[in-house]
Amino acid sequence: MKRIAIVTGASAGLGTEFVVQIDRRMELDEIWLVARRADRLEALAERLTRARGVAVQADLGVSEGVEVLRERLAAEQPDLALLVNNAGFGRYGRFEEVEREPQLEMIDLNCRALTAITYDALPYIRPGGAVIQVASLAGYVPIANHAVYAATKAYALSFGVALAGELEERSVRVLTLCPGPVATEFASVASGGTRKKMRGAESAERVVRVALDDLERRRWISLTTLNWKLTAAASRILTRRFLARYTNRTRRE
Numbered sequence: 048m049k050r051i052a053i054v055t056g057a058s059a060g061l062g063t064e065f066v067v068q069i070d071r072r073m074e075l076d077e078i079w080l081v082a083r084r085a086d087r088l089e090a091l092a093e094r095l096t097r098a099r100g101v102a103v104q105a106d107l108g109v110s111e112g113v114e115v116l117r118e119r120l121a122a123e124q125p126d127l128a129l130l131v132n133n134a135g136f137g138r139y140g141r142f143e144e145v146e147r148e149p150q151l152e153m154i155d156l157n158c159r160a161l162t163a164i165t166y167d168a169l170p171y172i173r174p175g176g177a178v179i180q181v182a183s184l185a186g187y188v189p190i191a192n193h194a195v196y197a198a199t200k201a202y203a204l205s206f207g208v209a210l211a212g213e214l215e216e217r218s219v220r221v222l223t224l225c226p227g228p229v230a231t232e233f234a235s236v237a238s239g240g241t242r243k244k245m246r247g248a249e250s251a252e253r254v255v256r257v258a259l260d261d262l263e264r265r266r267w268i269s270l271t272t273l274n275w276k277l278t279a280a281a282s283r284i285l286t287r288r289f290l291a292r293y294t295n296r297t298r299r300e
């Protein structure tokens with residue numbers, strides 16, 4: 048039986064970095080690289096030095112795309128050592144001013160697909176295996192002018208940690224990664240191409256390295272800097288009303 052890892056959103060940013068570092072750190076036969084841009088997935092597959100990279104083109108924002116992965120798992124019955132649910136996107140702007148569809152698509156990808164893929168993958172994860180749910184520091188804070196995105200990440204955070212509680216007894220680890228700003232294509236996608244960079248962004252290389260170290264340490268949540276640990280702690284003390292008003296003042300586009 049082949050031993051594999053799956054990384055969704057592997058064609059850019061954190062996903063690409065997960066693939067490269069997992070290839071270096073784990074003994075695997077294959078890494079399945081999932082996203083829409085097949086050319087990027089194939090180029091990344093070529094770069095792998097240990098495992099075989101398998102490009103799986105799928106639009107996870109729609110049920111048919113999630114089904115592609117489910118059917119492949121059923122056909123190949125692999126030993127899934129690590130699932131990284133990383134595909135996701137955000138959209139900056141005031142809720143009523145951003146188009147309706149991308150906001151609903153955000154929920155489909157960041158919540159629905161993440162949930163469905165986890166459900167479909169768990170039968171193939173044995174004791175010792177693991178899941179990384181990529182949430183965000185945004186999951187701790189109701190962020191005005193990024194409202195739907197923050198809500199989807201609050202879902203991922205709550206779901207990931209609850210699942211860690213359930214799966215502990217069968218020795219399956221679940222790490223929920225909550226990065227602050229990271230230098231990827233995220234800002235460009237979220238701004239419709241007008242913003243390329245985020246202030247104080249960490250490198251994807253560091254965020255993924257800390258996450259994989261935290262997974263080895265059996266942590267349940269990965270907050271990658273002291274600053275983000277303090278922000279997460281403060282979000283539990285400050286009221287949600289304060290946070291929403293504060294972000295409404297500071298995050299107007």
Ligand SMILES: NC(=O)c1ccc[n+]([C@@H]2O[C@H](COP(=O)([O-])OP(=O)(O)OC[C@H]3O[C@@H](n4cnc5c(N)ncnc54)[C@H](OP(=O)(O)O)[C@@H]3O)[C@@H](O)[C@H]2O)c1
Nearest residue numbers: 056058059060061082083084107108135228229231232233
């Ligand atoms: N960058 C940050 O500041 C930051 C902070 C906290 C959390 N995060 C989270 O980190 C994760 C990765 O984001 P990133 O920063 O690496 O952004 P990114 O560079 O824009 O990468 C996003 C990835 O998701 C894939 N994706 C988007 N829509 C998809 C769809 N419908 N079906 C399949 N794949 C899809 C993209 O591939 P295709 O376009 O080829 O499909 C791409 O590989 C996201 O969940 C994001 O919310 C990011």
